[in-house]
Amino acid sequence: MAFFVRNTTNQISRQVRENIALCLTDLEPAEQKRIYRETIRHTCYAMTELAAVGCWPVDKILRRVTSVDICEEFEHSTRGKIILAPHLGSWETLGLWLGKTCDAMILYKRRKNKDHDRFINQSRARSGGTPIPTKKHGLRKLLIGLKEGRNLLILPDQKPYGSKARIESDFFGVDAPTTTLVQNLSCKVDCDMFLATIYRSSPPGEFGLRIQPLEHEQLATDQASSAQYMNDQIEHLIRHFPEQYLWGYRRFSTSAYETVK
Numbered sequence: 001m002a003f004f005v006r007n008t009t010n011q012i013s014r015q016v017r018e019n020i021a022l023c024l025t026d027l028e029p030a031e032q033k034r035i036y037r038e039t040i041r042h043t044c045y046a047m048t049e050l051a052a053v054g055c056w057p058v059d060k061i062l063r064r065v066t067s068v069d070i071c072e073e074f075e076h077s078t079r080g081k082i083i084l085a086p087h088l089g090s091w092e093t094l095g096l097w098l099g100k101t102c103d104a105m106i107l108y109k110r111r112k113n114k115d116h117d118r119f120i121n122q123s124r125a126r127s128g129g130t131p132i133p134t135k136k137h138g139l140r141k142l143l144i145g146l147k148e149g150r151n152l153l154i155l156p157d158q159k160p161y162g163s164k165a166r167i168e169s170d171f172f173g174v175d176a177p178t179t180t181l182v183q184n185l186s187c188k189v190d191c192d193m194f195l196a197t198i199y200r201s202s203p204p205g206e207f208g209l210r211i212q213p214l215e216h217e218q219l220a221t222d223q224a225s226s227a228q229y230m231n232d233q234i235e236h237l238i239r240h241f242p243e244q245y246l247w248g249y250r251r252f253s254t255s256a257y258e259t260v261k
Contacts, residue, residue: 001048006040012248016040019247021260023172038243045200046090046246053092054123062097067201067208073192074211080146080191084182084214086157086234087246089199090207092124095153097198097209099129104151105142106131109158129153139181146189156182157234159251169227172235174256183226186219193219195233199241212237 005012016039020032027035053061074081083098085091098104106129111117121131130145132138132152142152160166160179169178186193193214201208218229238245250257 002041002044005044006037012043013040015250016043016247018257018260019249019251022174022252022256023247024242025173035242039245039247042200042244043246043248049090050092053090053096054119058096058100058127061093062100064206065093065097065198065209066206069209070211071194071213073213074194077192078149080149080189081151081194082146082182082185082191083151083153083194083196083211084156084230084234085153085196086237087155087249088197088238088241089244091155091198093207094196094198094209095124095129096127098151098153098196099124099127102151104129104153105145106153107134107138107142107155108132109134142185143188146185146191152185154182156230157251159249167223167227169224169231171231171251174252176231176251177253178227178231180223180227182219182230183221183223186216186226190216192216195237197237197241199244210237 016036020036020039024032024035081102083104085094095104095106099106106124108120108124108131110133111120124131132141132145146152156179157171158179159177165180165184166177167180168175170176171178185191193216194211195214196209196211198207198209200206214233215229219226221229
């Protein structure tokens with residue numbers, strides 16, 4: 001599957017090439033090509049993992065998380081926590097881990113297909129997590145939950161829809177539409193902030209978990225500074241695992257991609 005996707009012109013291969021050309025300009029062409037090949041492989045892994053993550057027993061999945069690097073701040077936190085998880089590695093597995101470990105609320109965007117939406121919700125909730133839709137009543141639930149000491153998982157590198165709750169912020173040297181939700185929540189709730197990922201490790205089929213602290217004050221400042229701090233931290237994490245990031249996602253504006261065509 002990866003060989004076919006990598007060696008044909010298709011939406012995934014084209015988007016991965018464009019994002020790598022835009023974002024990893026500091027790397028030599030040979031290294032960019034290597035990351036392109038490995039990114040396609042990991043993208044195919046992510047596609048095939050979805051069935052297992054959605055249907056296997058939770059304990060069977062989480063037994064594959066064999067390496068754990070969790071900061072002391074997370075272990076000892078007694079307040080509500082916001083966990084930012086970029087689209088890197090197996091973020092769906094991270095949702096299951098957080099649901100089972102700390103009863104996390106999981107922010108998500110509703111699917112138009114009701115059957116698809118129902119399946120995803122049931123899949124994510126079966127470990128103990130609580131899916132919360134990105135609607136006004138859903139956001140109220142987030143605030144109440146955080147104030148009560150619950151935990152929240154947010155995928156912070158999605159391209160925000162519409163013109164509200166977004167700001168342009170530098171990401172790998174390119175202006176990127178960036179959510180202001182994290183800043184809004186940080187201003188309203190005195191909670192602890194973390195950056196987390198479950199990445200693929202060796203041997204194949206096993207995963208590692210990494211959770212590191214973020215500065216609440218940096219995220220609760222003005223929107224521009226908060227978004228830049230968040231994007232910088234995400235970029236730093238991605239550079240540790242560049243092959244496992246979702247480079248097939250169209251994060252930037254059309255005008256940005258015109259520069260690499």
